[in-house]
Amino acid sequence: MNNGVANTHWDSEHSPTRRPIANEFGRTVSRVAVAQICEGVGFESFRSSALDSLADIAVRYLCDIGKASTSYANLAGRTECNVFDIITALEDVGNFQGFMGASEVGDCIASSGMLRETIEYVDISEEIPFAYPLPWFPVYRERRLIPSFSQMDETPPADHIPYWLPALPDPHTYKQTPTWNERKSKQQTDNLEQVRQRRKVERSLLNLQQRLAIFGPAGAATSSFATNESVRGIQSVQGNPFVDPPLQAGEKDVPAFNMSDMVKGPGKDNDISVFKMFGPAVEAVRDQFSDDADKDVNDESKALPFKGHAIHFKFKSSKKVLGHSMDLGLLNRHMEKPVSGRVPGDERDEKKRRAEYILRQSMENPQELTQM
Amino acid sequence: MNYQHPQPQPPQQSGEGKHDDDAAVTEFLASLLEYTPTIPDELVEHYLGKSGFQCPDVRLIRLVAVATQKFVAEVASDALQHCKARQASIVKDKGNKQQKVSALYCSLLTSII
Numbered sequence: 088m089n090n091g092v093a094n095t096h097w098d099s100e101h102s103p104t105r106r107p108i109a110n111e112f113g114r115t116v117s118r119v120a121v122a123q124i125c126e127g128v129g130f131e132s133f134r135s136s137a138l139d140s141l142a143d144i145a146v147r148y149l150c151d152i153g154k155a156s157t158s159y160a161n162l163a164g165r166t167e168c169n170v171f172d173i174i175t176a177l178e179d180v181g182n183f184q185g186f187m188g189a190s191e192v193g194d195c196i197a198s199s200g201m202l203r204e205t206i207e208y209v210d211i212s213e214e215i216p217f218a219y220p221l222p223w224f225p226v227y228r229e230r231r232l233i234p235s236f237s238q239m240d241e242t243p244p245a246d247h248i249p250y251w252l253p254a255l256p257d258p259h260t261y262k263q264t265p266t267w268n269e270r271k272s273k274q275q276t277d278n279l280e281q282v283r284q285r286r287k288v289e290r291s292l293l294n295l296q297q298r299l300a301i302f303g304p305a306g307a308a309t310s311s312f313a314t315n316e317s318v319r320g321i322q323s324v325q326g327n328p329f330v331d332p333p334l335q336a337g338e339k340d341v342p343a344f345n346m347s348d349m350v351k352g353p354g355k356d357n358d359i360s361v362f363k364m365f366g367p368a369v370e371a372v373r374d375q376f377s378d379d380a381d382k383d384v385n386d387e388s389k390a391l392p393f394k395g396h397a398i399h400f401k402f403k404s405s406k407k408v409l410g411h412s413m414d415l416g417l418l419n420r421h422m423e424k425p426v427s428g429r430v431p432g433d434e435r436d437e438k439k440r441r442a443e444y445i446l447r448q449s450m451e452n453p454q455e456l457t458q459m
Numbered sequence: 460m461n462y463q464h465p466q467p468q469p470p471q472q473s474g475e476g477k478h479d480d481d482a483a484v485t486e487f488l489a490s491l492l493e494y495t496p497t498i499p500d501e502l503v504e505h506y507l508g509k510s511g512f513q514c515p516d517v518r519l520i521r522l523v524a525v526a527t528q529k530f531v532a533e534v535a536s537d538a539l540q541h542c543k544a545r546q547a548s549i550v551k552d553k554g555n556k557q558q559k560v561s562a563l564y565c566s567l568l569t570s571i572i
Contacts, residue, residue: 116502120497120499124497124528124535127532128536129536129539130538141534144534145498145531149503151510152527154512156512168514168519170488170519170522173519202484202487204529205525208525212532
């Protein structure tokens with residue numbers, strides 16, 4: 088009974104590319120059950136084809152009983168079957184050998200020979216439970232239905248379409264609709280941002296290289312983030328003042344410092360005003376500095392009037408925030424500190440610090456914001 | 460369950476007979492709950508459902524399963540007898556095997572149908 092299988096060869100079950108037969112699970116289970124029954128009867132081995140045939144016969148028998156008993160129940164005007172329906176069906180389908188009392192019509196069904204034989208069988212035969220635990224089958228899956236027009240809160244496009252039908256597919260599934268290209272522009276800005284950041288990195292790298300080339304090993308000290316001005320000043324003490332690393336603004340305090348110097352103006356170094364501001368902070372290293380020569384190497388950019396209007400000479404867009412230390416408060420009051428160099432890397436940290444720096448500035452000196 | 464007594468009852472059968480039969484049936488159905496037929500309930504329900512059999516009662520399912528099991532057992536025992544008869548006639552030194560299946564089955568099936 089291989090109705091659904093294209094390949095009717097005897098080993099069709101064992102070929103790897105076999106098409107699944109309908110009710111395959113049920114058939115397999117019935118094969119196992121029938122094999123168990125035969126084993127109980129006394130068989131020791133089976134041919135698979137014979138087993139298949141017997142299993143098919145058993146299934147057919149089962150279906151016949153069902154059909155017959157259903158028809159008897161329907162005949163009596165019921166939809167659910169009775170024990171009597173089953174007994175009558177059994178008598179109908181019956182054994183091929185017949186049973187006792189089959190010829191007697193009108194007997195009580197309860198005393199049916201068939202039933203008696205069945206009872207005897209149950210009493211006589213030993214109980215052989217089925218070998219495997221079975222799940223309930225067939226397994227029903229939840230079908231995901233296409234939502235109807237009413238479920239999607241859509242109105243049908245035309246009058247002739249009722250609202251309870253499944254909704255029509257969205258237009259973007261079958262034709263080209265204008266796309267929302269915000270994503271594209273964002274990508275462009277992202278690229279620009281990336282390029283800008285790369286340029287910054289390159290610039291700072293170049294700067295570092297230049298410093299290293301100019302100042303040698305001592306130059307490395309100036310480009311390190313963590314050093315503050317006083318520390319740098321300390322480092323330069325040991326070396327020759329003429330080859331000392333250039334001083335940042337406010338790094339060095341000039342001992343002979345007074346207002347009159349500044350007022351005298353351009354003759355003097357412009358950074359004296361800055362030094363005045365940093366007086367208390369760099370007092371500790373003041374005595375160690377004896378040389379003003381290096382003062383104005385880097386400080387041209389910091390030409391500031393005493394008053395404290397910060398003229399920002401920024402030759403870089405980013406500011407060096409990490410270098411700020413205890414002098415920060417004094418610095419912020421009067422000037423912007425341009426960034427002369429930056430160790431590459433940590434751009435995100437740098438951005439964060441920059442943001443903090445800006446915040447601090449805005450809090451401490453609102454004037455400077457206008458000049459930024 | 461719906462116990463419907465059939466109308467035409469022979470006068471020979473007295474009430475006690477009826478009761479005996481009924482008692483036997485009920486007793487049998489009760490015993491079915493302990494007895495586990497070899498054919499599993501799920502399989503039986505599946506195929507009965509395919510043919511329109513509608514019953515929530517487990518005992519009836521078991522009854523059908525037992526009836527089918529009896530049927531299969533009878534077929535198998537007949538086949539075994541055939542097989543043994545052939546072996547006795549052929550006198551081969553082989554174990555108890557089911558051989559020449561198709562021939563056996565044809566004979567059996569013709570007798571069934």
